[in-house]
Amino acid sequence: MPDFEEVAPRVWVAHYDWMHVNIVLVGGSDGLVMVDTHGSAEQARVVADDVRRLGAGPLTALVNTHEHWDHHFGNATMVEEFGAMPIHATEWARDHVEVSSGHTFEMYEQATDHPRREEVLATTVLPPTHVFSSAVQLDLGDRAVELVHPGRGHTAGDLVVRVPDADVVLGGDLVEESDPPFIGDDSFPLEWPTTLDLVLGLMTPATVVVPGHGRVVDKDFVQDQRIELGVIAETIRDLAARGVPVDQALVTGEWPWERERLESAVRRGYEQLPRGHRQLPLA
Structure with a gap:
C-alpha cells in the first residue's frame, strides 16, 4: 500500500501503481490541499485511508x-x-468535465474484459466548484499555494x-515521467x-517537480521533455x-518518440496549423 512521502517541507506525494498516478498533499496551518484524486471511487477510498494514516491534518480543499x-x-x-x-x-476543465467523463464511461462500457470496468462505471462524477482563468492563490494559513494556467498543452x-x-x-500531465506525455485528441501539440x-x-535549478504520472523529477527533466515536444511541433510545421500530406507525415518525419504514440499529435498539429503554414500536397 502506498505511503505519502514528504518530498519537501509539508509536501507529500503518494504514487499509485494503477496508471502511475501521483496524488499530492500540501500542508498548511489551516489544513491540507489534495492535488488530484485518482481514477475511481474505489481507488479514492484507498487514497483517503492513506491520508488518514499520514495524520498531517484535516483535508480542506481539492485541486484537479x-x-x-x-x-x-x-x-x-x-x-x-x-x-x-x-x-x-x-474554467475550461470545469466546463468540460462532464463531456470528458462521458467519453470515459463509454470506453469502459465497451471494455467488457477490463479488470477495473465495474469500479470505474460505479464512480460518481463531482465537477470542480471553484474556478479561475489565469491564476489564483490559495491561503493555507501560514502558506500560500499558487494555481497557474500556463497555456494549452495536454x-x-x-x-x-x-x-x-x-x-x-506540480506539473499535472503537462509533465509525465512514467511514459512520454500523452498527446491525445484534445491536446495542443503546437x-x-x-x-x-x-x-x-516558475522553477529554480533546485525545484522539486512532481509530474502527473511517474517519479518525482527536476527542472532539467522538464527542460528535456520540452525540447522533445518542441521537436515534434517543429517537425509537424516543417x-x-x-506539402507532406497528414496521412504521410508519421512515416516521413523523424520523431523523438515511437510513431504509434504520435498519431493524434500529427493529426491535431495539422488541424491547428494556420492556413498560411500549409502547402499543397507534394505531387
Whole structure:
C-alpha cells in the first residue's frame, strides 16, 4: 500500500501503481490541499485511508489539474470521506468535465474484459466548484499555494501548482515521467512547448517537480521533455510547409518518440496549423 512521502517541507506525494498516478498533499496551518484524486471511487477510498494514516491534518480543499477522469474521479469520495470542501480547477476543465467523463464511461462500457470496468462505471462524477482563468492563490494559513494556467498543452484546461516557500511545482500531465506525455485528441501539440516555457519560468535549478504520472523529477527533466515536444511541433510545421500530406507525415518525419504514440499529435498539429503554414500536397 502506498505511503505519502514528504518530498519537501509539508509536501507529500503518494504514487499509485494503477496508471502511475501521483496524488499530492500540501500542508498548511489551516489544513491540507489534495492535488488530484485518482481514477475511481474505489481507488479514492484507498487514497483517503492513506491520508488518514499520514495524520498531517484535516483535508480542506481539492485541486484537479485538468478534466481527464484519472485526475478527478475521486472527487465525490473525498467529499464523502472528509466533508464538503472547495474543488479548484480552471474554467475550461470545469466546463468540460462532464463531456470528458462521458467519453470515459463509454470506453469502459465497451471494455467488457477490463479488470477495473465495474469500479470505474460505479464512480460518481463531482465537477470542480471553484474556478479561475489565469491564476489564483490559495491561503493555507501560514502558506500560500499558487494555481497557474500556463497555456494549452495536454488539454486546454491544464493547471500547475506552485508552492513557492518549498520550491515545488506540480506539473499535472503537462509533465509525465512514467511514459512520454500523452498527446491525445484534445491536446495542443503546437502550443505545448511554449506552455512548458512558462512552467519552466516558475522553477529554480533546485525545484522539486512532481509530474502527473511517474517519479518525482527536476527542472532539467522538464527542460528535456520540452525540447522533445518542441521537436515534434517543429517537425509537424516543417512537414506541412513542405506539402507532406497528414496521412504521410508519421512515416516521413523523424520523431523523438515511437510513431504509434504520435498519431493524434500529427493529426491535431495539422488541424491547428494556420492556413498560411500549409502547402499543397507534394505531387
